[in-house]
Amino acid sequence: MEKGYAEGAEKIQEYLDQQDNIQLYIGITGEAGAGKSTFVNAFRGVDNRDEGAAPTGCVETTTVVTPYAHPNYPNVTLWDLPGIGTTKFPADKYLKHVEFEKFDFFIIISETRFTENDVKLAKEIQKMKKKFYFVRSKIDNDLNAAERSQRDFSVEKTLSAMRENCVQGLQKQGVPATVFLVSSFDLHLHDFPLLQQTLERELPAHKRDMLLLATPNINLEIINRKKKAFQAKIKYYACLSAAGAAVPIPGLSIAVDLGLLVNVAIKYAIGFRLDKPSLEKLAATSDVPLSDLMAVINSPLAAVKITKGLVVKVLSTCTIISLSMLAEEGLKFMPLLGIPVAATISFTTTYKCLSMFLNTFADDAQRVFKKALGLDTSV
Numbered sequence: 001m002e003k004g005y006a007e008g009a010e011k012i013q014e015y016l017d018q019q020d021n022i023q024l025y026i027g028i029t030g031e032a033g034a035g036k037s038t039f040v041n042a043f044r045g046v047d048n049r050d051e052g053a054a055p056t057g058c059v060e061t062t063t064v065v066t067p068y069a070h071p072n073y074p075n076v077t078l079w080d081l082p083g084i085g086t087t088k089f090p091a092d093k094y095l096k097h098v099e100f101e102k103f104d105f106f107i108i109i110s111e112t113r114f115t116e117n118d119v120k121l122a123k124e125i126q127k128m129k130k131k132f133y134f135v136r137s138k139i140d141n142d143l144n145a146a147e148r149s150q151r152d153f154s155v156e157k158t159l160s161a162m163r164e165n166c167v168q169g170l171q172k173q174g175v176p177a178t179v180f181l182v183s184s185f186d187l188h189l190h191d192f193p194l195l196q197q198t199l200e201r202e203l204p205a206h207k208r209d210m211l212l213l214a215t216p217n218i219n220l221e222i223i224n225r226k227k228k229a230f231q232a233k234i235k236y237y238a239c240l241s242a243a244g245a246a247v248p249i250p251g252l253s254i255a256v257d258l259g260l261l262v263n264v265a266i267k268y269a270i271g272f273r274l275d276k277p278s279l280e281k282l283a284a285t286s287d288v289p290l291s292d293l294m295a296v297i298n299s300p301l302a303a304v305k306i307t308k309g310l311v312v313k314v315l316s317t318c319t320i321i322s323l324s325m326l327a328e329e330g331l332k333f334m335p336l337l338g339i340p341v342a343a344t345i346s347f348t349t350t351y352k353c354l355s356m357f358l359n360t361f362a363d364d365a366q367r368v369f370k371k372a373l374g375l376d377t378s379v
């Protein structure tokens with residue numbers, strides 16, 4: 001193999017490793033009972049009752065800063081921070097106490113209007129050149145209460161009045177900011193999707209995919225964006241495979257780096273929450289039996305331990321025609337990446353296989369999402 005090409009592959013491996021090791025630290029703050037721990041759990045796809053969940057509903061008496069790593073992305077950590085009122089520190093001391101430097105951004109949660117403490121903290125965070133986002137929690141409670149008490153109740157009207165009220169309150173205290181209305185029991189509703197998009201947009205570019213993949217499948221658009229993020233990396237994996245480790249598979253007219261295919265397929269299963277633990281959690285929280293969720297899944301790589309043997313079995317069932325159709329897109333990258341002709345077969349085969357895995361996983365994720373919400377999965 002040409003030296004330059006091997007060096008190229010090394011650089012690609014370095015880049016992919018770096019991407020996997022990006023740290024994301026999210027600070028969640030707000031007064032005791034505001035819903036911080038519940039938000040931390042919901043974001044991580046963990047039920048409040050699960051082992052490893054941030055304890056909820058308890059009266060906060062300590063000033064402990066507690067990290068909760070994402071179960072699937074241990075580099076993404078949500079930090080349950082004590083309320084500033086609990087610590088009795090002024091805002092600047094509070095930020096020092098929680099070691100603010102390490103956080104990528106802060107989420108300030110309140111279950112009512114934002115207090116003087118929340119505002120002081122926001123101003124101090126801004127002074128430290130960090131970002132903060134206001135989340136008004138427990139929106140489901142407010143909507144239920146409004147529905148019970150208003151004759152001309154409308155969800156939209158109630159939400160926009162609440163948003164207006166919070167924003168005006170903050171403006172009066174000198175902090176013009178957006179307020180996101182969130183129910184941690186239903187992250188797919190209200191403003192959480194908008195909050196997620198905002199966080200992703202305002203993060204430095206190299207951290208965006210990490211946040212995206214760590215986000216639960218809250219809507220079809222997120223699933224599509226995850227697919228695009230994965231898609232953008234396929235050419236790099238194909239290059240790695242072409243760089244050497246590909247071996248012919250007996251009985252199949254292809255040569256691939258099987259270990260690489262297994263590793264990437266596992267990333268897809270986890271990213272789309274189609275691994276067994278994620279599907280079991282979804283079944284428990286959505287009250288849709290696991291067997292019903294499984295019934296809409298086509299990928300033989302979902303909800304199982306992905307092994308080399310299984311990948312070979314899956315590839316042996318694909319027709320060469322379906323694989324060749326996917327090759328076209330892979331070939332577009334060849335001149336761009338300067339791959340020698342000898343490595344072409346391995347590159348295109350890996351590209352085809354991963355594209356096929358990705359398309360199937362992404363379609364499955366869409367159907368599982370719809371099934372969990374009781375929507376029609378045939379469209």
Ligand code: GDP
Nearest residue numbers: 032033034035036037038056057138183184185
């Ligand atoms: P923390 O003290 O700020 O960590 O607050 P917790 O997360 O422990 O929540 C306090 C209480 O509010 C618990 O009983 C939670 O179940 C409840 N809670 C938190 N978030 C929500 C929400 O979005 N909707 C509803 N209805 N209750 C919530």
